[in-house]
Amino acid sequence: MPQKRVGVIGSGPVGQKLASAFSSLGYETEIGSRNPEKLKDFIAQSGGRITAGTFDQTAAFGDILVLATHGEATESAIDLANPKNFAQKVVIDASNPLDFSKGMPPGIPAKYSMKSLGEHVQEKLGDAKVVKCFNTVPNEIMFRPKFEETSMLICGNDSVAKKEITRILKEFGWAGSIDIGGIDNAKWLEALVPLWVRGALATGNFSSMFKFVQTEAQSTRR
């Protein structure tokens, strides 16, 4: 089966980390920005293997799409990317709505404390298969994590899409996924992030994540 093409919408540390990861695994990869010109150096560093486009071009390019945009700007980024480009595609939503209006540590903006960003994204994208994934871990460890036997917490409505994401997670070096259910559970994954920042501040270690620890080996992990 030929590798699928990946469109990463978002040019920050997460977008660049995930685009590099997919590209290194042999996926044809495009990274999107409102201003693709600014990615010149990043594209050059990839040896030209990764291309850069607008959000719209990148969303049209990918068979699998990644949302790696600023949390509160994610819905307008989708508008710029054109929701039609997402139809029926698997969409990895790595974004987090964070409220820094009171400084560190962040909270969750009022709009997204009632209904999560993941649910807003799924609603906006209709028949796209949104899977919340990668949002609970820092970008430095998204690819080839240095933890032993660690699984990623994910959620989403489509079980086939979640299987595909789990396969990708294993390619990335994760043990697998822990599927916490439908996209209505995205609020719990998003809520982990302000908690994680508090834990990271308390321990002084931002290269950290939550691990679901079990007492016995009867794991239901995929």
Ligand SMILES: NC(=O)c1ccc[n+]([C@@H]2O[C@H](COP(=O)([O-])OP(=O)(O)OC[C@H]3O[C@@H](n4cnc5c(N)ncnc54)[C@H](OP(=O)(O)O)[C@@H]3O)[C@@H](O)[C@H]2O)c1
């Ligand atoms: N940093 C991490 O380690 C980490 C880990 C897990 C999850 N996350 C989440 O992943 C997402 C990306 O984080 P990040 O740290 O890579 O960078 P970020 O600064 O949160 O987001 C950068 C991206 O957001 C886009 N953006 C910003 N304002 C916009 C607007 N008004 N309209 C449309 N697009 C806009 C930027 O577009 P341009 O390309 O045009 O500048 C850029 O592509 C965030 O939601 C974050 O919470 C971050």
